[in-house]
Amino acid sequence: MSKHTLQDVEVEATIPRKKSKKEKKNKKSKLQNDDSGVSTPVQDEEVVASDVVEEKPKKEKEKKDKKDKKEKKEKKERKKRDTEQSGEDGDDSEPKSKKGKKDKKKKKRDAEDDAEANGTSNGHANAEGAIAEVVNASEPSTTTTGQYQQTSALAAVPQAEITSFLNTHQITVTDPLSDKPLRPIMQFSQLPSSALISKNPFTCFKEPTPIQAASWPFGLSGRDIVGVAETGSGKTMGFGLPLVTAVLGMPKTKGPGRIRAVVVSPTRELAMQTNEQLSKLGELVGLNTVCVYGGASKDDQRALLRKGDIIVATPGRLKDFLEEGAIKLDNAKFVVLDEADRMLDKGFEDDIKQILSACPRKEGRQTLMYTATWPQSVQALASTFMVSPVKIQIGGNPSGDLQANARIEQRVEVVDPRVKEQRLLQLLKAQPRNERVLVFCLYKKEATRVETFLRQRGGLKVTGIHGDLKQEQRTRSLEAFKKGETPVLVATDVAARGLDIPEVKLVINCTFPLTIEDYVHRIGRTGRAGKTGLAITLFTEHDKSHSGELVNILKAAGQPVPNELLKFGTTVKKKTHGTYGAFFKDVDMSQKGTKITFD
Structure with missing residues (x-):
């Protein structure tokens, strides 16, 4: 209580002093009025006015100085009294004095902040911000933030060895932002250290494939990529490593917007296969990968989405979940289009646009597209979804023209359409027992008929996979074929893209596909991971519109x-539609049909 009364006394003591100043001002003004009676009053008034203007700032300075002196004296007196009271009251006064100091410091900081906000120190603040930015830019960034640092092991590799590697594997890198592309990662030991790499995820592999070696540096540096490589070249792991690394560097969120990366695949089986590979990487670092596709329970998938960090999906089911609000892609800053040429074709184009519009803008996300075929028809559309993408082409085909896997031996037999199935049975019986053979048909009904014919007439162990089957049956058939329990699989083009089925020695095209791109993908189910394979095509007069394209593919791969x-000709007809080829007819659905009346 004594402390408060002393302060009050001091405040009261200062009040009469302020009145005395006012009296001084009044006296000075009176003196000036008395002097105004002298001759030449106009000039004297001007001089007095100027003197008053000059004296005002001096007086204000004197006031401030006096106030500062008084405040200092009061602080000293308070400190003395506090020390005197501390001897009597012990430590009770110390927290009070500390609180007073803290309050004063806070007031000063607030005053400084207000001054900066009002523009009094904007120049200084901007300079500090610029310095901070320069410092941050000079600091070495880690791979988890999306920035790639070349390791010392890779930097030590001679340039001649890098050039030899690129030439040997026919790697062409086109970077619109730089004339000197990043060095390929030729060994797993040359990968930058990260939480994922510390878990040794590649112990069962000898070395990276060419598409992985060339694309990893750009993927880890946050660049958009178009990766074009032959079938069976390891494209999934080419985008899998940068994807998991990028997700680890993103902040976690809860609710429908917790998905941080999206992989879109054209078929259910490919989505399941991709999910299996990505989940192996994600489990090492505590990330959950969820696969959603049609033909399965929505409720089960909806429950899995609540825990997912990475989603692998087919376009239709993903669009359904977006429309019902079960999932949000606002935080999905890493997007992959697998089998990108099929994803950007007219069949999926609208779905892909809707999915990408739900993700962050292309400037705020990383977009990767991988494929084995990259036709001109989709290149322009792909560029609208990406920012200065790096194009990585594997194989002696820098122009991006359609090309088949050179390790696959291609045979074409021109047969009568009426004896086609009999010839198919002969080819299958000539194969060694229990050797896996994949037979492709064009239509679902045809696949069912051929499957029944081979089982009943040929006595072969056959299973089928096509769109008319339930998803459980499709999955069961594919697993039986992969394990070797059923050596022959009859399928439509749902099994043509991306599926990695080990030990497939032979692919037979019972019916030629609608497009030449699908032909390249079909035969690519064999000759995977550096192995050789055989593809036999039964060509009939009904397929003559594709003869010119097929001849070009055979010649480019050095096949007979x-x-x-x-005899069917070598001219290449213009493709009417990317998916349906010459069978497509553009119909205006808005027009009404004309009525026909009969007499």
């Missing part, structure tokens, strides 16, 4: 062209 095929 039968004379019977050349």
